[in-house]
Amino acid sequence: MTIEITNDIKYIGVDDTSLDLFEGQYIIPNGIAYNSYLILDEKVAIMDTVDSREAEVWWANLESELAGRTPDYLVVHHMEPDHAGVIADVIARYPNLKIVSSARAIQMLPQFFEDADFDGKTIAVKENDTLSLGRHTLQFIMAPMVHWPEVMTTYDQTDKIIFSADAFGKFGALSHDEEWACEARRYYFNICGKYGVQVQALLKKLATLDIECICPLHGPILKENLSYYIGLYDCWSRYDVETDGVFIAYASIYGGTAAAAHKLAELLREKGAKKVSVADLCRDDMAEALEDAFRMGRLVVAASSYDGSVFPPMHDFLHHLQLKSYQQRRVGIIENGSWAPCSGRIMREMLDKMKDIDIVEPMVTIRSRMKRADIPALEALADAILA
């Protein structure tokens, strides 16, 4: 499949619908697209390759669009193997081609391709350097830590297109038509969530450009209503609240903690919460739970005590939140324990390590099973979290 973006810019990327886990950890029920582009000007530039899993289809797309021409440049925006998997084969096939990338990316090349010789085959570019292809002038804009340190983006000054690397990407193959925000949000918070400051820095640079089209490395090419996508990226990278609601995440061994979590959800709804979502951390997608925690302004964590600590699925969830710089949120705690409840203390200690987390009192303690006597404490927590 190739797609015409403009007369002389073609999509030559590939859908991967058989990968079990993206980056070795994220489920992708609707696959993933490895985006790659070709600019056919006086000089010909390939914009990134794909994961080596899909090399065969990518080569077919490339050769079909080249129609016998030889590429002059391979612009590498990001060295992660989902985009850089075919670089060594490209330089082997086109000996005169030059790789255009950040100095940091060029340093990384031998780490991935032991047997390739990159001597004399690279051009290191810096902030705002330009490269003329003929009609098109490419302007390079560095985007370190969106999502790796070597990342850069490219602005096509001629057609007002930003090749945005991982920014504005989403899970899901292009052949799967779906709403953008849900899988873009899950992608963003799990992959770039830690790097809000760096995403803000990139957004400030992009705000100075006249952009008519965003060509990311995953997900659809964005041509309309760009302020919607940029607005969401601004919200997410500031760690602002996107949805006014309460997200309850629980980790329950025999169902006692789960019952308390669902009772709290019921009370919150009765008390007029605009949106309440509940996730079972033992069974639901961790990446989606993390996304929901960032999306909403209030979080309640409910977990059993376990081996003098907290039940591991909750430990894992809080560890993920800390890794991704979870911050600026109000959080309530429900603990459960049959003889020495301690999960509340452990959860509090983990939350205390995160930035600007306001722990909402009272913490609720359940002994084995939620009982009628526990309802007033859950009511008090519901009132406090909504206050």
Ligand code: FEO
């Ligand atoms: Fe799509 Fe960070 O690679």
